[in-house]
Amino acid sequence: MAQPEPEDLKIITLARSARARAEATEGAAVRDETGRTYAAATVELPSLRLSALQVAVAMAVSSGAAEVAAAAVVTEGEPGAADVAVVRDMGANARILVAGPDGRVRATR
Secondary structure, X not given: OOOOOHXXXXXXXXXXXXXXXXXXXXXXXXXXXXXXXXXXXXXXEOOEEEOHHHHHHHHXXXXXXXXXEEEEEEOOOOOOHHHHHHHHHHOOOOEEEEEOOOOOEEEEO
């Protein structure tokens, strides 16, 4: 696997930080078409469950982003189909980087 680009390393770092800060199972970050970034952690409430990628994409949309250029998720597992779909809704060609808690990229989708 190729070494991630500096801008990809930035969103991986943001995703790791969001995960650690919230002590969550996942952290995610997305970069929009202008280069702005949005980081989030999993939301688990009795009445609401959102993955970190869903929250990060929602933050981008609510801030006026027209497109997601890249996304990163830091997790011990794998992103689900709904996570991939929400990124694709905002960027059909967006790279999705899947990294472990150590920040190493395991897969790119």
